[in-house]
Amino acid sequence: MSSLDDLKSRAHELRARLEGQLASASDSAALQAVRDRFLGRKAGEITALFKDLGKLAADARKDAGEALNALKEFAEAKIGEAEALVERRQRDSRLSSERIDVSLPGRARASGGKHPLTLVREEVEDVFIGMGFDIFDGPEVDDDFHCFEALNMPADHPARDMQDTFYLEGLPPRLLRTHTSTGQIRSMLANENPPGVRILCPGRVFRRDDDITHSPMFHQFEGLVVDHGITLGDLMGTLETFIHRLFGKEYPVRFRPSYFPYTEPSVEVDMGCSTCKGRKTGCRVCKQTGWVEILGSGMVHPAVFESVNARIGKVVYDPAKVSGFAFGTGIERVAMIKYGISDIRLFYESDVRFLQQFS
């Protein structure tokens, strides 16, 4: 017959043993063993003590019950604590073992990119799209009418000398366009809602030239705005906006009279030199003038409207009623200024050492 004292002393002894075993249990398996040994449903030693409660006298049971419950709670708490500790240690050790070298470069993958001339071209297009322009594609192979005659450059015009032309074999007579100004004529002829026109025509052009600053093929964009009441002030405002959007507002813009057969008045557009930032001294890019030519432009020459009208067979663009401006430049020229490239031929050599610098 167990006595209350006997039970209490066994509980006391169990408590001491539990503490001793917990101190030496360092992993979750050992802790599970401790748990089973003390609290297991069938063979747990504390569980067994509860079974002995019924053997006590009724007056001792309450006392003994309280003592056993205290022991059980103590055991649960201690084992739980130890388990949490082990779990935390395990997680910490896993995390520290999973450490990676974050300084390693990202996984290797082929990296691609657009050609620098495409990057510039798209940027230019987007500036003009923002000002209400459509993008107009014209053919690279064209004829004398669209390339010269309609642009007020009849046969033997001295301005043709500046644009040494590639001609193609065979008939009908064809040439490679020497400038995207052909887009002026083609867009006016194709216009579905005359007389308003607002287009940008980017594309390849061809001239018989080949040296460090000239390639037999290069890219230009040509712009044309035609409507009632278009003024020289509109030309200057549009092109100043373009330059400021493309290069930044810190660059001054200068307009000066010039000559192109298909515009009158004709205007050359200069921007502050991005290389010397206006310091001039010793600058080879701007030849120490502080300015670089960036665009040719002008008010559409009445003769151009007349040529288009004659081709259509009626007066669609009456020079007395509508006016317009045109402008253009080399995309390479813009790219060379923007990226500081000095040899135009690099653009077409498909050399990865060049191409990879722009993506």
Next chain:
Amino acid sequence: MKIPVSWVKDFVPLEVEPQKLADDLTSIGLACDGIEFFGKEAVLDLDITTNRVDAMNMYGVAREAATFYGLPLMPLSTDFPEAGAPGSEVLRIEIEAPELCPVFSGRVFDVRVGPSPSWLKDRLELAGQRSISNIVDLSNYVMLEMGQPTHAFDLAKLRGGVLKARMASAGEVVKTLDDVDRTLTAAMGVVADAEGALAIAGVMGGTSSEISEATRTVALEAAYWNPLMIRRGSKALGMHTDASHRFERGADPSAGPISLARFASLAARGGMGTARPVLVQARGAQIVPRNLTLNLGSIDARLGASVPSEYSKTTLVRLGFEVKEPDPGAAAHLGSARTWEVVVPTWRGDCAREVDLIEEVARHYGLMKIARTVPASRRAAGLTSAQTTERRLKALLSGLGYREVLQLNFVSSAKCDPSSGSVVRIANPLSVEQDALRTSLVMPGLLEALERNQRHGARDIQFFELGRTFAPSAEGPVETPRLALLISGATPRGWAGKPRTLDFFDLKRTIEDILRRHSSGALTLTRDGVPPFLHPGRSAVIRIDGAAIGYLGELHPDTIAAFSLRDRPVVAEVWFDALTSRKTPAFEAFSRYPEVVRDLSILAPSTASAIEILALARDKAGDIAREVALIDRFEGAGVPAGQISLTLSFLFQDDARTLSSEEVERAIDAVRASFSALGYVARGLA
């Protein structure tokens, strides 16, 4: 053109610094490219546009400066003493070709040929001209000063005492001052004496009548030549001279007698010679000054500015235009626009329309004074669908690791792939290496680009280009936009894995990626009609809904050898127009019932076509099979020779219910049975 500032100051009392003068001239259209200083002398380098032949001389620049600064323009001093018998007794002038030469003037001088005085020599040198002898130098001086070329003939060498302006006879030969025999055509003009041609009209004099130290009397000639005829002649002869440069752009038809007088005045001053009385002159055609009507409202309307009419008038008058205002009463009449009648000076042949007068006003008024505006747009704008496709393709391919290249359109016709059709040839190519327009972006373009890169050690290449190819047709060359792709070498080296050789299926995957985004049709690859520069067993024609839209393949070993390439490059070309047919996808509701995945491995002959096996599996698995994919392909150890092991993965799912395992097994059994019927060994469910 080199413009010594001191020379300009002979005619206009300038006080500004040279840099300021340069900036101001630039602002009115005479662009200054630089200033050079020689002691106290400043020389401007002006880039005069081709239309402004009137400004290609000191006096023309002085006129512009005087107008801009509001300073007086001094007249050229043309007073000179005359001595001796009338020149007309020893010199006659005849125009036989009035179209070539509307006016021809001459004067006889008794001269002392010798070295030039220093003032003459120095000025010519500042203007970039070498001194030859006093008479030749003075002729050059007058040209630089006022723009009119003159030419001195040794009178003693003139046969018949006559200078004729006529067309050359075909085959006529003139030995020009540069000691070259020039054979002329009937379309070229000459100055001739009674017996033959002496000089090429408007271009260069000849040696037979050249003045020398022994020359005592000269016939100095100043003519106006038809610009077009001079231009055609000098171009045909390949000659470009100071004289032809001016005549072909249209010199001043009235300037001849003035230039002779100026020469006489300077010759007398320098003790170089004395003019004989009488200007000898012939006229082929009357020179009528041009009259233009200027609507005053047009100036402001064209410029978007408010230019005071008094300013416009003063500017035009200073530039030499005569401005006639109609009777003020008539101008004030209700409804009538205010107009001026403007007489254009003979030296401004470039001013032919009202708008040319507006430009004169605008450039002096100052472009920078005009308010800059952006015109209102009343229309929607943006990219066309083809342009959008182009941008998206470029972005996609860049993201997939391809670098965009842009190549010249020119190729060597010898290197074009003959199977891609006839070539468009350049009539005047720069070289035989660039004698045709490309018929393919790949052949030879991208292959040569790859070779250049491999030569400097770049082996792992992924390129694309969007560009046009050209083919002849009865209506002229046809341009076809294409997309070209090239891959070569391996995936990049890195710490995280071994590089893998790029092959056919890498590029096929790119083609699939492109077509999924840019086409709505079904892709198939067929082996017929593949270009011969590709490996016959590793290439295919790309088809969408059966129609060929390009090709894809590894290069033929012979092509690799011919282009000195390394590795096994794979190329493709796709016709761009095939990439613009994508329809907007319509959303389809997806099933919310569970998916069942089953894998099945089979052994098949290695010649079996993957697409046929997949089609059979899909067909036999029935409607409940939502996807069938090939997830493994293996040959070698463990697989009998001549066979391949394929693993198919089936995804079963129904839109309306949960599938039972029995019906999935039935479907798989049906597939297995159909493979067994073909003699394939089903290796069971993986």
